[in-house]
Amino acid sequence: MSTLDSLPVLPDDLGSEPLVISPPADCRSPGSPVSPSQPFNTSSNSPGDDPEKHSSLDDLGELADLGELLPELAKLGKSSATPPEREDAAQVELFETDPPPWELAIQDDVMLASIVFARSPHGPYDYRIPDAMLDELKPGMRVAVPLGHRKKSTPGWCVAVKQGTALHRKLRDVAECLDDAPLCDSALVRLVMWMSHYYQVPAGQVFDTLIPSSVRSGAGTKNTTYFTPAKHLSDAEIEKLPAKQQVAMRLLISSGRAMTAAELAVGAECTEDPIRRLKKKGMIVPEVRREMHSGIRILAQRNDGETDQSHDLTEQQSAALERINAAVDSGRGRTLLLHGVTGSGKTEVYIKAIEHVVSQAGSAIVMVPEISLTPQTRGRFESRFESVAVLHSQMSPSERHFHWQRIRRGEVQVVIGPRSAVFAPLPNLGLIVLDEEHDTSFKQDSQPRYHARKVAHARAMSLGVPLLLGSATPSMEAWHAAQTGHAELISMPDRVANRPMPDVQLVDLRVRDERGGGGAISRPLKQAVDDTLREKGQAILLLNRRGFATTIQCPACGHVVACPDCDMPLTHHRDGGKAMCHYCDYTIATPPWCPACRFDGIRYGGLGTQKLEVETKAKFPNANIARMDSDTMKRPGSHQRVLSEFRSGEIDILLGTQMIAKGLDFPNVLLVGVINADSALHFPDFRAAERTFQLVTQVAGRTGRGDRGGRVIVQTFTPEHPAIQAASRHDYTRFVEEEMVNRRKFNYPPLGSVARIIIRGPIEDKTEAVADAILARLESARDLLNSEVRILGPAPPPIVRLRGKYRFHLLLQATEAAVVGETIRRALADFKTDPKEDIEFLIDIDPVNLL
Numbered sequence: 001m002s003t004l005d006s007l008p009v010l011p012d013d014l015g016s017e018p019l020v021i022s023p024p025a026d027c028r029s030p031g032s033p034v035s036p037s038q039p040f041n042t043s044s045n046s047p048g049d050d051p052e053k054h055s056s057l058d059d060l061g062e063l064a065d066l067g068e069l070l071p072e073l074a075k076l077g078k079s080s081a082t083p084p085e086r087e088d089a090a091q092v093e094l095f096e097t098d099p100p101p102w103e104l105a106i107q108d109d110v111m112l113a114s115i116v117f118a119r120s121p122h123g124p125y126d127y128r129i130p131d132a133m134l135d136e137l138k139p140g141m142r143v144a145v146p147l148g149h150r151k152k153s154t155p156g157w158c159v160a161v162k163q164g165t166a167l168h169r170k171l172r173d174v175a176e177c178l179d180d181a182p183l184c185d186s187a188l189v190r191l192v193m194w195m196s197h198y199y200q201v202p203a204g205q206v207f208d209t210l211i212p213s214s215v216r217s218g219a220g221t222k223n224t225t226y227f228t229p230a231k232h233l234s235d236a237e238i239e240k241l242p243a244k245q246q247v248a249m250r251l252l253i254s255s256g257r258a259m260t261a262a263e264l265a266v267g268a269e270c271t272e273d274p275i276r277r278l279k280k281k282g283m284i285v286p287e288v289r290r291e292m293h294s295g296i297r298i299l300a301q302r303n304d305g306e307t308d309q310s311h312d313l314t315e316q317q318s319a320a321l322e323r324i325n326a327a328v329d330s331g332r333g334r335t336l337l338l339h340g341v342t343g344s345g346k347t348e349v350y351i352k353a354i355e356h357v358v359s360q361a362g363s364a365i366v367m368v369p370e371i372s373l374t375p376q377t378r379g380r381f382e383s384r385f386e387s388v389a390v391l392h393s394q395m396s397p398s399e400r401h402f403h404w405q406r407i408r409r410g411e412v413q414v415v416i417g418p419r420s421a422v423f424a425p426l427p428n429l430g431l432i433v434l435d436e437e438h439d440t441s442f443k444q445d446s447q448p449r450y451h452a453r454k455v456a457h458a459r460a461m462s463l464g465v466p467l468l469l470g471s472a473t474p475s476m477e478a479w480h481a482a483q484t485g486h487a488e489l490i491s492m493p494d495r496v497a498n499r500p501m502p503d504v505q506l507v508d509l510r511v512r513d514e515r516g517g518g519g520a521i522s523r524p525l526k527q528a529v530d531d532t533l534r535e536k537g538q539a540i541l542l543l544n545r546r547g548f549a550t551t552i553q554c555p556a557c558g559h560v561v562a563c564p565d566c567d568m569p570l571t572h573h574r575d576g577g578k579a580m581c582h583y584c585d586y587t588i589a590t591p592p593w594c595p596a597c598r599f600d601g602i603r604y605g606g607l608g609t610q611k612l613e614v615e616t617k618a619k620f621p622n623a624n625i626a627r628m629d630s631d632t633m634k635r636p637g638s639h640q641r642v643l644s645e646f647r648s649g650e651i652d653i654l655l656g657t658q659m660i661a662k663g664l665d666f667p668n669v670l671l672v673g674v675i676n677a678d679s680a681l682h683f684p685d686f687r688a689a690e691r692t693f694q695l696v697t698q699v700a701g702r703t704g705r706g707d708r709g710g711r712v713i714v715q716t717f718t719p720e721h722p723a724i725q726a727a728s729r730h731d732y733t734r735f736v737e738e739e740m741v742n743r744r745k746f747n748y749p750p751l752g753s754v755a756r757i758i759i760r761g762p763i764e765d766k767t768e769a770v771a772d773a774i775l776a777r778l779e780s781a782r783d784l785l786n787s788e789v790r791i792l793g794p795a796p797p798p799i800v801r802l803r804g805k806y807r808f809h810l811l812l813q814a815t816e817a818a819v820v821g822e823t824i825r826r827a828l829a830d831f832k833t834d835p836k837e838d839i840e841f842l843i844d845i846d847p848v849n850l851l
């Protein structure tokens with residue numbers, strides 16, 4: 001059904017084309033007593049109409065298809081959207097017959113606002129804009145409108161302002177504008193509408209994701225009253241005033257700006273009483289403004305003590321920079337993939353590229369997996385740019401709001417943050433960087449389940465700015481995009497300063513001799529740590545399981561202590577003797593005997609970081625050891641503290657979960673040990689090999705970053721596995737090429753597109769029945785569309801029960817994302833479950849998590 005290939009190349013003026021998304025078929029305007037069924041939306045090819053016409057935005061596909069977003073959008077803009085500037089033409093098309101003259105006369109009078117809501121019903125619905133509001137109301141603002149029979153008006157988001165006809169005079173009025181200025185500019189409104197369509201989430205909910213709640217609620221602001229002199233005051237009138245009032249009045253006039261009562265009182269050296277009197281006489285006019293508190297505590301932002309300077313670029317860095325700068329200068333939207341091995345100096349390239357953008361009065365977004373984990377990255381940017389806004393999870397609401405306002409006012413050159421930074425409202429955005437683009441944290445796992453890479457791509461392309469993806473281990477999606485001409489590949493195959501890649505030694509845990517006398521640290525690893533400590537170097541040990549023991553099992557009856565809500569084994573945590581569910585945080589005191597048969601001698605099996613810490617302390621009694629996982633890193637600033645101690649050399653061995661595998665750059669790390677490389681390998685997920693390769697390569701890359709070299713020891717039960725073999729040789733290309741063959745067999749992403757529907761509810765068979773009903777609908781939608789979508793399931797996912805809910809899932813798969821999206825949209829647009837049964841279904845487009 002796609003005509004993508006034959007589509008014209010994107011016109012450069014895409015930026016001015018609005019995205020209009022068709023409303024559902026049954027969309028009637030509750031704002032309207034007349035309810036002409038969407039008469040003004042020329043795109044009302046509602047589901048059920050011509051399927052050909054409907055291959056709209058969801059034709060985007062996975063990353064590879066993203067290059068085709070543009071023609072698609074352009075097509076959409078031409079065929080179905082109604083750009084405001086072309087409203088007249090659209091209207092004529094719409095009401096095929098010429099309107100009678102009396103309608104023509106008043107046609108100009110009616111302006112409409114299209115409103116969406118975060119809660120059901122989601123809209124969009126049209127409302128009349130009262131004359132008094134005409135200048136004020138713009139897309140991207142919040143409004144209050146009457147909705148159905150509700151007594152109070154309902155808050156919603158304005159997504160479009162357009163001209164109506166006499167027919168629309170009977171629509172209900174927008175009751176109130178809730179913002180003074182739009183919270184989203186028109187480009188961001190378009191992005192919202194695209195996300196809403198692609199991810200199948202109501203636009204109102206996307207707005208609530210885009211605009212932080214701290215901004216919506218005005219966190220950290222207060223109302224302040226300012227005074228200005230009344231108009232037409234004569235000198236004579238002022239002279240008649242009592243002395244103090246006169247002084248205050250003259251001060252206010254001469255200052256030429258609005259002043260608060262307190263400011264005036266100080267300036268005129270009087271109490272506030274004369275000012276009150278002036279106000280009473282109407283000689284000064286109050287105006288209430290909402291302002292930031294002056295006392296917002298902005299957490300001191302420090303790096304971890306690194307003193308990094310600007311570098312003279314290596315040849316590879318210069319070549320990379322040149323290509324990125326050329327992309328910036330081209331003024332076109334395009335994707336660049338910077339594939340640079342660990343330690344190749346990608347950060348320096350980002351910084352120099354952004355310096356180029358900033359020199360042209362532009363600004364940039366840099367997304368990183370988790371900024372609190374990389375105080376170093378933050379420090380590097382902060383020392384090189386005048387104004388950097390760092391967004392992170394530990395910010396207070398008022399702090400977040402404060403930064404958001406600075407960003408929007410154009411006072412910020414670089415925004416650094418996690419995936420949500422993709423929405424930063426920078427006015428002159430010139431470049432978007434996604435560092436460690438392969439990282440799974442870029443996908444949000446709650447509604448809307450967006451991927452920052454995809455959203456960044458949509459934003460960059462619609463603005464005509466480059467998107468720069470960077471990684472030592474690019475995702476299969478990014479790699480495929482580069483292979484198929486949708487992204488430009490820039491390679492930096494060598495480390496800076498001619499540093500070699502570290503040697504990787506595999507330790508086969510199946511060999512008893514290698515394992516050493518029990519415990520998690522094998523004989524060769526023990527030896528290597530000893531050598532490292534002797535040489536006054538530092539070591540990193542990776543184990544991707546937190547807690548002490550990952551199973552608690554009775555040796556007598558075999559009972560495994562599990563979460564009553566999730567059916568998953570509980571993990572024993574030594575601190576406080578707790579048994580915890582890592583899926584829902586259910587916690588009990590670890591039972592001293594078997595809860596099933598009362599046998600006194602329950603066993604802790606499986607290995608977590610706490611147990612590894614105990615063993616490491618025992619094996620290396622003279623070393624200073626720190627553990628880094630989400631249990632030890634709960635307090636704000638704890639990462640920074642541990643990492644500074646590691647940098648300064650106070651800590652000899654840093655052990656932890658994948659947190660320590662990311663982006664750290666410490667020259668004195670001479671050894672990295674991977675305790676169990678197989679931990680992610682046997683997950684029931686087609687990306688298991690990719691994850692394993694990435695994790696091992698990334699953590700291995702933490703060593704050999706100084707002048708003293710480095711080595712890596714990888715413990716594994718499957719040393720022959722291609723992912724582990726490739727990681728041990730730093731051979732990315734070999735890995736992707738082999739892995740691509742596997743993906744091709746089943747048309748898995750990036751070669752095909754996948755969506756997942758999760759159905760969950762408290763009663764197993766009722767939940768399954770809903771899943772079956774969904775399957776039936778999907779099948780008939782597929783047949784109707786005559787599309788080649790493979791539907792798998794419904795089946796119980798690996799986590800069968802979560803937080804007390806039974807789960808089933810369905811996977812949809814096709815070569816094109818558009819087909820998958822449209823099949824789901826057709827099948828489920830009007831599907832409702834019985835609220836009494838408490839069964840929900842979730843749509844996850846391009847899932848990264850299949851558990």
Ligand SMILES: Nc1ncnc2c1ncn2[C@@H]1O[C@H](COP(=O)(O)OP(=O)(O)OP(=O)(O)O)[C@@H](O)[C@H]1O
Nearest residue numbers: 311312313314342343344345346347348496663665
């Ligand atoms: N041209 C250069 N000459 C010398 N040192 C450099 C140069 N460019 C960067 N460096 C240094 O090299 C180190 C590695 O750089 P950086 O942390 O950016 O690597 P990276 O490519 O991001 O690696 P990773 O993917 O492992 O995070 C840093 O300490 C940085 O200061």
Ligand SMILES: [Zn+2]
Nearest residue numbers: 563566581584
């Ligand atoms: Zn649980």
